[in-house]
Amino acid sequence: MLLTIDDIRLFPDRSEEIIPQLVKDKYGIKITTFRILKKSLDARNKNDIHWRYRILIDIDEADTAGVLNYYEEVKVYTESEIFQQPRASVRVRVIIVGAGPAGLFCALRLIESGMEVTIFERGKPVEERMRDIEILESDGILDPESNVLFGEGGAGTYSDGKLTTRINRPEIDWFYRKLIENGAPESAAYESKPHIGTDKLRDIIKSIRIKITESGGEFRFSERVTDLLITDGKICGVATSHNREYKSDHVVLAPGHSARDLYEMLNNSKITLEKKGFAVGSRIEHPAELIRSIQYGKSRYAKMLPAAEYSLTWNNKKTGRGIYSFCMCPGGAVINSSSEKNLLCTNGMSMSDRGSALSNAAIVVTVTKEDTGPDLLGGIDFQRNIERMAFRAGGGEYKAPAQSVLSFIKKKTDRELPAVSYSNGVTPSRLEAVLPQWITTEMRIALEYFDKRMNGFISENGIFIGAETRTSSPLRILRGEDYQSVSLNGLYPAGEGAGYAGGIVSSAVDGIRCADAILKLKE
Numbered sequence: 001m002l003l004t005i006d007d008i009r010l011f012p013d014r015s016e017e018i019i020p021q022l023v024k025d026k027y028g029i030k031i032t033t034f035r036i037l038k039k040s041l042d043a044r045n046k047n048d049i050h051w052r053y054r055i056l057i058d059i060d061e062a063d064t065a066g067v068l069n070y071y072e073e074v075k076v077y078t079e080s081e082i083f084q085q086p087r088a089s090v091r092v093r094v095i096i097v098g099a100g101p102a103g104l105f106c107a108l109r110l111i112e113s114g115m116e117v118t119i120f121e122r123g124k125p126v127e128e129r130m131r132d133i134e135i136l137e138s139d140g141i142l143d144p145e146s147n148v149l150f151g152e153g154g155a156g157t158y159s160d161g162k163l164t165t166r167i168n169r170p171e172i173d174w175f176y177r178k179l180i181e182n183g184a185p186e187s188a189a190y191e192s193k194p195h196i197g198t199d200k201l202r203d204i205i206k207s208i209r210i211k212i213t214e215s216g217g218e219f220r221f222s223e224r225v226t227d228l229l230i231t232d233g234k235i236c237g238v239a240t241s242h243n244r245e246y247k248s249d250h251v252v253l254a255p256g257h258s259a260r261d262l263y264e265m266l267n268n269s270k271i272t273l274e275k276k277g278f279a280v281g282s283r284i285e286h287p288a289e290l291i292r293s294i295q296y297g298k299s300r301y302a303k304m305l306p307a308a309e310y311s312l313t314w315n316n317k318k319t320g321r322g323i324y325s326f327c328m329c330p331g332g333a334v335i336n337s338s339s340e341k342n343l344l345c346t347n348g349m350s351m352s353d354r355g356s357a358l359s360n361a362a363i364v365v366t367v368t369k370e371d372t373g374p375d376l377l378g379g380i381d382f383q384r385n386i387e388r389m390a391f392r393a394g395g396g397e398y399k400a401p402a403q404s405v406l407s408f409i410k411k412k413t414d415r416e417l418p419a420v421s422y423s424n425g426v427t428p429s430r431l432e433a434v435l436p437q438w439i440t441t442e443m444r445i446a447l448e449y450f451d452k453r454m455n456g457f458i459s460e461n462g463i464f465i466g467a468e469t470r471t472s473s474p475l476r477i478l479r480g481e482d483y484q485s486v487s488l489n490g491l492y493p494a495g496e497g498a499g500y501a502g503g504i505v506s507s508a509v510d511g512i513r514c515a516d517a518i519l520k521l522k523e
Helices: 016-027 059-067 101-112 126-139 172-182 197-214 259-266 288-296 378-394 405-410 437-453 502-523
Strands: 002-010 035-042 050-058 074-076 095-098 118-120 218-221 225-231 234-240 245-247 251-253 273-275 278-287 313-317 321-329 332-336 346-350 356-367 399-403 426-428 463-466 475-477 491-493
Touching: 002 016, 002 035, 016 050, 050 288, 095 101, 101 118, 101 172, 101 197, 101 251, 101 502, 126 197, 126 332, 172 502, 197 218, 197 278, 234 251, 251 502, 259 273, 259 378, 278 288, 278 321, 278 346, 278 378, 278 437, 288 356, 288 405, 313 437, 321 346, 321 399, 321 437, 332 356, 332 463, 346 356, 346 463, 378 399, 378 426, 378 463, 399 405, 405 437, 405 463
Parallel strands: 095 118, 095 251, 118 218, 251 491, 399 426
Antiparallel strands: 002 050, 002 074, 035 050, 225 234, 234 245, 273 475, 278 356, 278 463, 313 321, 321 356, 332 346, 399 463
16 A cells, blocks of 8 residues: 655755665554655754655555554555646647747647647757857856847746746646656655756756657747737737748747847737736845855754755835845856846856855845836836946946945945855945835845844845846736637737746746647647
8 A cells, every 4th residue: 555654854964765764663664665755854943954754655555554543644645646648639830939948848748749839939049048148257248139038948047946836736747757857856856945956957958959859849049039920810920030920820928027029019019918016126145154054053964954045035014015035046156137238137046066155045125016107018117227227337248236235234335345156247336326215225124134034144244246127027918718818819928928927837837738728729
């Protein structure tokens, strides 16, 4: 009989190989194999830091009676319903705009169901994209079509590669299965906070591309969709920057959250959009050892544990603003995430080993749709204005304005700054030169609360770097329950850029669901 056992505890200096012995000691049963269903680090009590496991075991029914007396920890395993791979009865070609998580997993789902796909990506393949990013970091030369935000894999490729999500959908199992098939570690499916890292994500994305092309799919890189082709109120294809037209009755629009020119095109084409809230602020960087000591204390296991993470939130009841940490990158680096010339914004990334001596996160403040004026595209203007001021404050060549946390609290400008991870270099500046005063006011108040949660967070070693403006899309492309645009039949807005996801997993899941909506029509 298959049983699950919850709350298996293992100290960080012990091997998972002793789990069968722990089961025998506590429950009096002998097992030889087990499968990990969930693994998480419990560091709430710094004197008792341990890993917690939920495992799956197979034992003889004669042994189950005594074990099931531990009713809170041991349960009969019920296999979850397998997320079936649908099959299309009619083979048609679907156009997909964008090769980020939503676009790639939509394409993979469709191609494995018997459909044909053509994927348009304004940026370059992941290998070429990396070279353009290196040129930006070394020479300060930005390619607006090939950078941290645009190119194969989308913005998530150059991040920490977190695979966490708050959604609970059956598509997630399929997503992890495909990710592992293309090179992700098996642990991605059971760790509570899995991450892959930019270095491994690049290889996984390349593997997915090869799988799609070998199955008959087509990628058209460095080709931007400039217009939608519409006949009798229905989509019939797209026009591109290569002065070509491509026909299809099904177009999945998965552009990512920074395709500002595409939003303008959609608005001009009378596609129904709505404003939505987002958040802006700045990256904050600390020594990784400082964050480790705050989170793990003097635990004798501290050096054995992974680079420490944190998640901070605070709500200002007087103003209704939320202030929170975003996209925390343990053992990572602050990177340039600009996509337009003479505008500067930053983001964070980590490699798979999270081995950098520095850790960073964004500290951001919520921006409501009312904050950006009556114009539908006001959120984009709001972001651009901050990025323009950040570029000026940095002094050009994509250097970032920076300020120590202590100087920020005291409203002073630094004369000099310690070494930071940001490759283009930093220029001492005040955040008020970049961000609206109401945002910096909220950040100062929240920092005092954050320091109470994590004593030492306000430190001479903490440095604010640049402006973080691309937390999410400032617009949503409205769609119905059938996943089609409410104003254009056959157009399927998907993922983070469409306003329906946030992060790698939820974007990929949204792309999968759009694929299934199309397949349902072709059953």
